[in-house]
Amino acid sequence: MKELDIKQYMQGVGRQARAASRAMARASTADKNRALLTIAAAIRRDAAALKAVNAEDVARARERGLDAAFIDRLTLSDKALETMAAGLEQIAALPDPIGEISNMKFRPTGIQVGQMRVPLGVIGIIYEARPNVTIDAAGLCLKSGNATILRGGSEAIGTNTALAALVREGLQAAGLPNEAVQVVSTTDRAAVGELITMTEHVDVIVPRGGKSLIQRLIDEGRVPMIKHLDGICHIYIDEDADLQKAVVVADNAKTQRYAPCNTMETLLVSERVAAEVLPPLGKIYQEKGVELRVCPATRRVLEAAGLNGLVDATEDDWHTEYLAPILSIRIVANVDEAIAHINTYGSAHTDSIITENYSTGMRFLREVDSASVMINASTRFADGFEYGLGAEIGISNDKLHARGPVGLEGLTSLKYVVFGHGEIRT
Amino acid sequence: MKELDIKQYMQGVGRQARAASRAMARASTADKNRALLTIAAAIRRDAAALKAVNAEDVARARERGLDAAFIDRLTLSDKALETMAAGLEQIAALPDPIGEISNMKFRPTGIQVGQMRVPLGVIGIIYEARPNVTIDAAGLCLKSGNATILRGGSEAIGTNTALAALVREGLQAAGLPNEAVQVVSTTDRAAVGELITMTEHVDVIVPRGGKSLIQRLIDEGRVPMIKHLDGICHIYIDEDADLQKAVVVADNAKTQRYAPCNTMETLLVSERVAAEVLPPLGKIYQEKGVELRVCPATRRVLEAAGLNGLVDATEDDWHTEYLAPILSIRIVANVDEAIAHINTYGSAHTDSIITENYSTGMRFLREVDSASVMINASTRFADGFEYGLGAEIGISNDKLHARGPVGLEGLTSLKYVVFGHGEIRT
The missing domain is CATH 3.40.309.10 (Aldehyde Dehydrogenase; Chain A, domain 2)
Known part of the structure; x- marks a missing residue:
């Protein structure tokens, strides 16, 4: 694709994600869980086919001379597939954070004020070779009522596309919009540049990868990130x-x-x-x-x-x-x-x-x-599991919004809600 | 100042703020309240002198042909001074959010995990003509254990410098570092450019002003902001x-x-x-x-x-x-x-x-x-007062970190704390 085409393509992905995020925000807990469990079952059902597609990615990576550690991260073993499916089931078992209303207090004016937990909206995930991130991140974002745009490493594009088809199957089974989880289909780096700057369509970026990737995203991005650079x-x-x-x-x-x-x-x-x-x-x-x-x-x-x-x-x-x-x-x-x-x-x-x-x-x-x-x-x-968050999308070193291990709650926000009875301000 | 000098000056302000923020983070509630009440008393004591300095700012603004609404915002009336002093007393009366530990829960490994409320660190406030923001923002940041860098409009520089001297008096009376609240002494716009990009020294920017100011800060800034553009x-x-x-x-x-x-x-x-x-x-x-x-x-x-x-x-x-x-x-x-x-x-x-x-x-x-x-x-x-926050530094339309009216808590962060007994991970 040419640069202009990539911009148009990513803007389209962003608009569809924003539209899907509205449906996801009002999705019931049962529907979200049904989607997660359907995806888990589909991964187990299609394990052989997934490994075959993955083997092509791995072969290409070997031809390009990528090192053993890289190949290891890219490879979908039986154990990796089972971990992905079990992870989705664990996420389905977690309490739904969305819609919780807390601290409703009456004020002297008569209004009652509190806060409701709501999804962030659209979350962009940028990661490198590990295809399991496709499923882990999609699962966490789905449960927290967000729409997701996934941009994995170009070396895993075949595997990620196959996994995305299973995610779509889960969304359809639950009556949720297909565009709630989108995998970016171009491996052009310009797509990342667009993803991290289209603030009108993307609410937060979660980068998963090495320091050089994250530093580049910090330097070039405009969308806020949940990230950490170093663990010293x-x-x-x-x-x-x-x-x-x-x-x-x-x-x-x-x-x-x-x-x-x-x-x-x-x-x-x-x-x-x-x-x-x-x-x-x-x-x-x-x-x-x-x-x-x-x-x-x-x-x-x-x-x-x-x-x-x-x-x-x-x-x-x-x-x-x-x-x-x-x-x-x-x-x-x-x-x-x-x-x-x-x-x-x-x-x-x-x-x-x-x-x-x-x-x-x-x-x-x-x-x-x-x-x-x-x-x-x-x-x-x-670690999110050790801290009892149930799952972890990443760890944040920043002080604003989520800090430390980030679970489902870190993918949500609080809005103020006011219950009135016709009160006016005087 | 030349541009290079302004950069050096602002970097110095930033370094001093970062150092002061360490002392502020461990300051006792009593010391912070003593500072607030001392500043309030000093404002009442020096009301006549403050109005005289302010009259010079107002005269200059009139000479420059600024409109009546602007002059009105710039002018320190007796009522405005009393509101500032009373506001500081109200902030002193609010509970100290810092150090609160919540949700300490034992995990199966034996560690106990929860969260502690801590200051954000260094907060930059960028505002226009209203000198009352100098005192309101300094008071809120001080109570929440943050160091503050204040950059007011050039037209109010005389008034803001006089108010800053009273703030310093309060900090000294409480044994807190002078640099916990700094007023930028140059009116050069390059100082703002430096303030909103020196991410190593500034944790968050709170802009108070019109849409054009805020849009410029968004376009040029790198430091995260707590802000809203429009209220439609x-x-x-x-x-x-x-x-x-x-x-x-x-x-x-x-x-x-x-x-x-x-x-x-x-x-x-x-x-x-x-x-x-x-x-x-x-x-x-x-x-x-x-x-x-x-x-x-x-x-x-x-x-x-x-x-x-x-x-x-x-x-x-x-x-x-x-x-x-x-x-x-x-x-x-x-x-x-x-x-x-x-x-x-x-x-x-x-x-x-x-x-x-x-x-x-x-x-x-x-x-x-x-x-x-x-x-x-x-x-x-x-509104922060109507919602029971006690005070308000601004209103946020963003979804990350603080959303809606932002009080003391919006100027803080949560860090994880772990109480162990020699536990190791296996």
């Missing part, structure tokens, strides 16, 4: 920490998995307990193959305990999300220095203090300016 | 309306005041009751000097009742916020047409239905996609 998560081991808890939690936060955004990237340790807690921890990390990038004080403590192979941390390290078996470690004077370090170098994602001291814990909780702040728990808990 | 508010008189209520409410919504954003601009009437309710309403409007811009069906009904001097409404009228004694009127078939008209031509501000029919009222409530939706009440109630 910290644990601070306080002078009043239970050091056994500290070792167990700091180990888990780094080594349970290296790639997630809620994995710890920098460990801060009070100078009062560094000599006691760092040697056993350093040994665990090195045994698991974690490279340690350390401040000079940490080097002294670890080398005195016989640990070697340390790397000097640079200023850049405190700013870096490794997503790899690498950990930066810094010794700080006290909780004030720890909070200052986190608020300076962190990414406002998730940070945890290990302490038994009530006042120190409460200060950390209040003053660390991050989406999730924890006491005596692993940063790895920052 | 509707009343729909349903076929099942109590017509006595309808007349009283529709009169009030248009004629109580013409300039506010929550004044009705378009009246929609069911064709089933138009012949009965429009003639008495049309007569009231014409007696009060309201120009009526009508659809053909409305013209027939009103002319049959002997009313003249009607103007034919054009497509543009349905899109227009008059802010004047002008009203557009359209007869519609039913509530479906009314909802479609409002969602097409409205500005998602405030819309009200007059009906005694439960199902019709509930449909209107759910399907009209506006920040405030009412049944049997005047749109003029859409």
